[in-house]
Amino acid sequence: METFNKTFRLFLRNFLTKKLDNVSRQMSSSTELIAKEKRYNANNYAPLPVVISRGQGAYMWDVDGKKYIDFLAAFATLNLGHAHPKVLNVLIEQAKVLSHTSRAVHNDVLPQFAEYVTKYFNYDRVLAMNTGVEGAETSLKIARRWGYRKKNIPENQAVVVFVEKNFWGRTLSAISTSNNPVAHDHYGPYMPGFQIIPYNDVDSLEAALKNPNVCAFMVEPIQGEAGVIVPNDGYLKEVRRLCTKYNVLWIADEIQTGLGRTGSLLAVDYENVKPDILIIGKGLGGGFIPISGVLSSDEIMSVLTPGSHGSTFGGNPLAAKLAIATLEVIKEEGVVENSRVLGEKFRKELRNQLAEDVIPIVRGKGLMNAITVNPRYGSALDLCLIMMDLGLITKPCDDSTVRLTPPLIMTETDINKGIEITVKAVDRLKQNAK
Numbered sequence: 061m062e063t064f065n066k067t068f069r070l071f072l073r074n075f076l077t078k079k080l081d082n083v084s085r086q087m088s089s090s091t092e093l094i095a096k097e098k099r100y101n102a103n104n105y106a107p108l109p110v111v112i113s114r115g116q117g118a119y120m121w122d123v124d125g126k127k128y129i130d131f132l133a134a135f136a137t138l139n140l141g142h143a144h145p146k147v148l149n150v151l152i153e154q155a156k157v158l159s160h161t162s163r164a165v166h167n168d169v170l171p172q173f174a175e176y177v178t179k180y181f182n183y184d185r186v187l188a189m190n191t192g193v194e195g196a197e198t199s200l201k202i203a204r205r206w207g208y209r210k211k212n213i214p215e216n217q218a219v220v221v222f223v224e225k226n227f228w229g230r231t232l233s234a235i236s237t238s239n240n241p242v243a244h245d246h247y248g249p250y251m252p253g254f255q256i257i258p259y260n261d262v263d264s265l266e267a268a269l270k271n272p273n274v275c276a277f278m279v280e281p282i283q284g285e286a287g288v289i290v291p292n293d294g295y296l297k298e299v300r301r302l303c304t305k306y307n308v309l310w311i312a313d314e315i316q317t318g319l320g321r322t323g324s325l326l327a328v329d330y331e332n333v334k335p336d337i338l339i340i341g342k343g344l345g346g347g348f349i350p351i352s353g354v355l356s357s358d359e360i361m362s363v364l365t366p367g368s369h370g371s372t373f374g375g376n377p378l379a380a381k382l383a384i385a386t387l388e389v390i391k392e393e394g395v396v397e398n399s400r401v402l403g404e405k406f407r408k409e410l411r412n413q414l415a416e417d418v419i420p421i422v423r424g425k426g427l428m429n430a431i432t433v434n435p436r437y438g439s440a441l442d443l444c445l446i447m448m449d450l451g452l453i454t455k456p457c458d459d460s461t462v463r464l465t466p467p468l469i470m471t472e473t474d475i476n477k478g479i480e481i482t483v484k485a486v487d488r489l490k491q492n493a494k
Contacts, residue, residue, distance in 0.1 A: 108445070111123045115130070129453070130466060138467050139468045141470075147348065173384055181340075183357065184361065188383075197234075222255070226278075277309070284428070287461040296331040311337040315341040323427070430462060452478060
């Protein structure tokens, strides 16, 4: 018996030593990776102090093996979660056959994509690009050329109207419309021909559109980066009415709000209105490859001619095939309805369970939501770090706002887990402030 006990103790000691050594190596690996990124990568982001190495569905794992529920979904890009099996299989099969050709020749997938996506969203034509900001830039080029060729605006006098706190990327054009000093300052001179008005303000919009040189009004139906700001009911109907009245193109930036994110296929569908130009992106490639699309009518798209606009990777067969598969999954698996139902439950439970003195505001639509933190108890980042410690990943929009944009394929069990962690995190934030 004594020999057995000695053998067992030796085994246990060796086992624990190896286990601790492995944990130590993993922790070292995480620390080293973060340090290496800071050393060699441009420091234009401030990520959470976690290194993710694997994702599946609504969950992620870090290099230390810790599991997290993903409530950021790569800034609402992973609408179908990580490694959706159908889209992954399409990626593998298409990559074996043809991934890229450029538009110097035709490929056999782009026509399928163009037909499928235009019928899906009820538009005449689509122009495939890569990123959201490319889609937005494309829309502005189309609108300006339409303004000169169709509305007879004097050359170089076209104006595009935007709203305060808009966000559609970080190109020079995009930051020329931004009033966020972090994104905007010290990058001038800025793009001319842009006007910024208050969001959700019909009177200001009409005053701006009276200028005959205005060719377009571009707006997010729900402002994402600004903190998931939902406009008043009827605002989008007024946007449609006023743009029609003053012969101005309405560009709807649905890069983040589209594809079921808000509990409707498009956020504009809540008010049964149709933009002149629709921009989709982010989740269109299923979370695997960037692809964006600009959709419009024959009349508006006719201003583009060969050589007037393009992209080396835009419309590549791999991305186009993934976009078709993604849109099929959205329809087949009922993710739009799932987003609406779980979003309603999520907001209701958070409002019922979160202390209102700590979290005064819960807002959103579908699974595009945000909560605001009373500065008396800490910052949005403080809360996100506590959430991370408890096994939930998300990021702040600003000092006081936490975005909550999980994958649309979440189950009720997943959403309940997210609610539970959020409530625990807010309770801990309140305790830490005492």
